[in-house]
Amino acid sequence: MxxxxxxxxxxxxxxxxxxxxxxxxxxxxxxxxxxxxxxxxxxxxxxxxxxxxxxxxxxxxxxxxxxxxxxxxxxxxxxxxxxxxxxxxxxxxxxxxxxxxxxxxxxxxxxxxxxxxxxxxxxxxxxxxxxxxxxxxxxxxxxxxxxxxxxxxxxxxxxxxxxxxxxxxxxxxxxxxxxxxxxxxxxxxxxxxxxxxxxxxxxxxxxxxEGVLDVPDGDFDDYLSMLPSSRRRTIRREIRAYAEFGARTEVDYGPGALTDDHVRLRSALREKYGHTAGQTWARKEFDTLRETVGERLVVFSARGTEQILGYLMAFRFGDVLYTRAAGFDYEASSGAYCYFNVVYYDVIKWAQRNGVRRIHYGLGTTAAKVWRGCTLRxxxxxxxxxxxxxxxxxxxxxxxxxxxxxxxxxxxxxxxxxxxxxxxxx
CATH class of the missing domain: 3.40.630 (Aminopeptidase)
Structure with a gap:
């Protein structure tokens, strides 16, 4: 205000x-x-x-x-x-x-x-x-x-x-x-x-x-080739676990990309960091996002057989993607490596297919970002x-x-x- x-x-x-x-x-x-x-x-x-x-x-x-x-x-x-x-x-x-x-x-x-x-x-x-x-x-x-x-x-x-x-x-x-x-x-x-x-x-x-990933041309194997062999093996194992769990990543765009399915996860993330505004706050935030940057929204959602397991909210400006917030139901997705698939692997695959050359991942969890190929600024x-x-x-x-x-x-x-x-x- x-x-x-x-x-x-x-x-x-x-x-x-x-x-x-x-x-x-x-x-x-x-x-x-x-x-x-x-x-x-x-x-x-x-x-x-x-x-x-x-x-x-x-x-x-x-x-x-x-x-x-x-x-x-x-x-x-x-x-x-x-x-x-x-x-x-x-x-x-x-x-x-x-x-x-x-x-x-x-x-x-x-x-x-x-x-x-x-x-x-x-x-x-x-x-x-x-x-x-x-x-x-x-x-x-x-x-x-x-x-x-x-x-x-x-x-x-x-x-x-x-x-x-x-x-x-x-x-x-x-x-x-x-x-x-x-x-x-x-x-x-x-x-x-x-x-x-x-x-x-x-x-x-x-x-x-700030973790910034320069997206390589080509396909996901070209991304993996940037990393040491031990990391490549781990990433392939995490991708297999995600598929075997029955999870899949869906991508939605624009003001309608944020739905009530995401409200619970967004409010849970806020509670994790000491903010207890609850789902009413999350709905208001989503409404404001739709009104202000709604046309820029790209939302990656991990969906299981019965419910949404997690999501990543991002904004596309030209050929650059800026990640904003993510939320996960860790109990429901235990063992599926949802976080790494939704935030990194499936986003990178999407970026390569859609002409995005750079992903800004923000601050925090710096070791995980460097491990997956980000440069720290x-x-x-x-x-x-x-x-x-x-x-x-x-x-x-x-x-x-x-x-x-x-x-x-x-x-x-x-x-x-x-x-x-x-x-x-x-």
Whole structure:
């Protein structure tokens, strides 16, 4: 939903001839000329922003950067989060200290393990003072920064990203937020901001790695040929088990692809991560998806002899598929390897048949993604902690960064990219 009671925000000087401001809705952005561009990501599309804007759990607004001629050149979505009830992965203060969001418990060094109890207690005590909080970022684990429209002046990432960080800091204060965060920066965006982090007073941490699969031409055997022989044997065994179980994958498209069969699994997934909104919430979410990105929907459903066993929801933008959410009845499908068949193997087969060249699998379950051929693209987080923070808070972020870095390095991800200042936004 749109943010409540936004005060008027005058143009904010950002340096380099740029100014910034706040816009309340996607519709107002479109009136100013916000337009889709060829090859843009699902998470920066106007359709997706309309979906996020309709979500009742957060208050949304948009940060706009204007050029020297006062015309908009870039925009990014933001959320005002009032307390810990907001979704974990877009709730800056709640992320801090949660190693399931950033970090890896299994990669703690002994001294970090020893410090964890008292640091956790300190962060929990300080957390209430960090709300309300402003998050720059959007559902889909993406910063969301994009050029305003095709044909508008493009600016280097090295200029736009620091300007966005300055804008976020000022807007957070103007709307009464005690902290702010910029989440899910990609390597180019991170390289642009990293040199400014100390000056801006931000704490920096690697967030995780987005799994991206470049789909090979040909058939499924061409995909398997990319993998070591031991993995090929395991995958063939999992495919056989799925078929012998009597399961099959069906693919549906468009607004009608999400049905009541999927509601139960979607609400169960939310409960797994601590959200007990139930099936009423899931039905409302599906209705909003149909209205906003319905024509982009591709839903892969595992069906048994009597019921749906699981599903993967995704969106197609051109020749790229973006996965959004999956849900499974693990008890009913025990031994069938439904998850791996529906999320990976049958999606890859479908992609090869339908001209999709890349699949974005998002963050989390990184080892499983790498094992099945995905490349990991690191994502970074920056936290502006404000006066309510304590030293425990920044120390905890440092531990989260260290353990997340070790996890990604163990999976072969490259975390240092050097200067990318010549790259252009978008």
């Amino acid at each position: 749109r943010a409540n009671g936004l005060p008027p925000v005058e143009r904010i000087e950002l340096g380099a001839g740029l100014t910034g401001r706040v816009v309340a809705t996607v519709d107002l952005l479109v009136q100013e000329g916000l337009a889709a561009s060829n090859g843009e990501a699902a998470w920066t599309s106007p359709e997706w922003w309309r979906f996020v804007e309709a979500d009742p759990d957060h208050e949304s607004l948009y940060l706009v950067i204007d050029g020297a001629d006062s015309r908009p050149v870039a925009a990014a979505p933001a959320l005002i989060v009032r307390d810990t009830r907001g979704l974990l992965f877009y709730n800056g203060p709640r992320i801090i200290g949660d190693l399931s969001a950033i970090g890896s418990v299994s990669h703690l060094a002994p001294d970090e393990q020893a410090a964890l109890p008292w640091l956790t207690a300190g962060v929990e005590a300080a957390r209430p003072a960090l709300y309300p909080s402003l998050t720059v970022g959007t559902f889909g684990s993406n910063l969301g920064l994009r050029p305003f429209a095709p044909g508008r002046m493009t600016l280097p990432v090295s200029t736009v990203v620091p300007a966005l960080a300055r804008l976020a800091e000022v807007v957070a204060e103007l709307v009464g937020c005690r902290s702010h965060a910029l989440l899910y920066l990609d390597p180019e965006e991170d390289a642009a901001l990293a040199s400014d982090a100390v000056v801006a007073g931000l704490c920096r941490s690697v967030f995780g790695g 690191p994502r970074w987080a920056y936290f502006g902690l404000g006066p309510g923070a304590t030293p425990d808070t920044s120390e905890m972020i440092a531990i989260q960064n260290a353990t997340a870095s070790r996890l990604l390095a163990s999976l072969g991800a490259e975390l240092e990219y050097g200067s990318m200042a010549g790259a252009e936004a978008g």
